[in-house]
Amino acid sequence: MSATASSWLSELTSYYTPNASQFDGAKSHKDAIETRLDTVLGVYRMFEIGSLRHGTGVWHYSDADYLVSLKGIQPDSPWTMLTKVKEALQARFTSTTITIRRPAVVCHFSDGIVEVVPGYVAAGGGYMIANPADGWMKSYPEDHNKYVNEVNTKHNGGAKKLARHLKIWKYKRNVPISSCYLEMRAAKYLSDDDAYLPILDLYYVLSHLQTVQLAAMTDPTGLGSRFGAYSSEASKKDALSKLDRAVTRARKAKDYYLADDHDNAIEQLKLLFNR
Incomplete structure (x- = not known):
């Protein structure tokens, strides 16, 4: 027929x-990333967001995405935050290519890609993250x-x-x-x-x-x-x-x-x- x-x-x-196991490699780096950022910058929590979490991921293309809620004072420019996160992770994962692609810092591990979206707790709820266009934006991923x-x-x-x-x-x-x-x-x-x-x-x-x-x-x-x-x-x-x-x-x-x-x-x- x-x-x-x-x-x-x-x-x-x-x-x-994607099936549940196809991103195990990428997700295996979560604890090491969280420990490094907590040591250098301070972390309130790190949790999974994005298409894989939502059930709309695309095999071969979607990444493992995490939002990292940072401690400290939110800087005037999100570039300051993104640069600090990139530098902290690059010093830990020296052989890994790490780039900034707003609103995320992207870690290109050999067994998968992890996108780390750093942000700060916003007044009234949600998180302030880098706007892909410019400046800050408030996000409520959950x-x-x-x-x-x-x-x-x-x-x-x-x-x-x-x-x-x-x-x-x-x-x-x-x-x-x-x-x-x-x-x-x-x-x-x-x-x-x-x-x-x-x-x-x-x-x-x-x-x-x-x-x-x-x-x-x-x-x-x-x-x-x-x-x-x-x-x-x-x-x-x-x-x-x-x-x-x-x-x-x-x-x-x-x-x-x-x-x-x-x-x-x-x-x-x-x-x-x-x-």
Whole structure:
């Protein structure tokens, strides 16, 4: 029996869904990182955040992400904080390539990549972390996770599937868009919907991103700072160009799917996801 567009997309999702053991190598460095930062800078707590924690990670591409709540006084510039964290970790892991990619310090271990997002406890709750664009931003990672989980439960797993589809497109087409932005956009888009329809909703959410031109998104929890999609005007231009092509392909896939022409629908999905 020939594959349908829905079954093809489902198989793609399964292929890029990491299992629990595939990030054991990266996660094994957590204690050493926390001990080093606590010794040098002081740490209140270090906990897992990001797509792996949320259940929207993409195999081969997602990292192990941690937020580190630092002691001390928040400096005027987040670059001061990021530089201190990078220097502390580089002195401990001398043979590891460690870089800054706001809002994180990225450790490229031989057995996995770990992104350390340093921050300070914010007045009124949440954490002040580096804004990918510039300056500081307030983040509530645990509340954001709760929000996504609530929408996901409403749609029997649909919010996280849609978020993973957007992230697969991002990684396979090298689109410079924040993964967190895509995840929150996917959840917000489905929050008011009555049903999740994978082929249709993939097109509609991409079309919505095109309509708003990747504008910063108000935190749907009403707690934190706005979510930015990109880190520079050059990134925005590149992302919008790739988004335009994605919308065209997703629209064709949707139209073929609704016409029960699954072979052509799958061909458009393959172009969309660079498969």
